[in-house]
Amino acid sequence: MARESLLIATLVELADNLVDHYDVIDVLTVLSDRCVEVIDVDAAGVMLASPGGELQFVASSSESMRVLELFQIQANEGPCVDCFRDGHAIVNYSLSEADGRWPHFTPRALAQGFRSVHSLPMRLRGRTIGALNLFRTTQGPMGVDDVVVAQGLADVATIAILQHRSSLDAHTLNEQLSNALNSRIVIEQAKGIISQATHCDMDYAFGRLRTHARNHNEGLTDVAWGLVEGTLMAEDLDQPKESRPK
Secondary structure, X not given: OOHHHHHHHHHHHHHHOOOOOOOHHHHHHHHHHHHHHHOOOOEEEEEEEOOOXXXXXXXXXXXXHHHHHHHHHHHOOOHHHHHHHHOOOEEEEEOOOOOOOOOOHHHHXXXXXXXXXXXXXXXXXXXXXXXXXXXXXXXXXXXXXXXXXXXXXXXXXXXXXXXXXXXXXXXXXXXXXXXXXXHHHHHHHHHHHHHHHHOOOHHHHHXXXXXXHHHOOOOHHXXXXXXXXXXXXXXXXXXXXXXXXX
């Protein structure tokens, strides 16, 4: 699919998720996946701030990216942490430059095969609620058009999360963000259940979870709860179109 067509399809897919009781995790997973498909990056991840202001992992394009995002939080350093704190984009940062900016994070990212990083704020009207992380396995700058597209997608996702902000009080808005972050825990539990029951890796397990939710017009978190509570069996989940990993 041509880049322009894929970008339009991505915007339509994001907009399609903006319904009552939409699943924030699903919206941000779409954002992560489409960033990898639409722009020149190899992995993407999203972090959101909890009501207390702590940065927490929410979605990623792969399991290895999830691990790296969690490491940033644990080490309290990295591009996403800086981007969120300062509210400024970090673009075309070479991880091979030994400047000591992220002494714990950089070696871990290099070990994962990444060579450059970009982090874009998820911000609306002066409020930064998180950051979008983009990683490349090659050095060299990301094109200006790619940066614009990535920031545009991040802005759409931000609006999705805060779409009812004008009609919600602070308590309700914080509750909404808390629910999204708590949903991530349930989804990780469900991924583990699927992986163990069907002997697949975590990426494929998440693919089955999403595919089943979409095919049956159910929320991603609702399907995950079904697995955790035992009302839905992992073997009964629909399978993604892509072939099962060996």
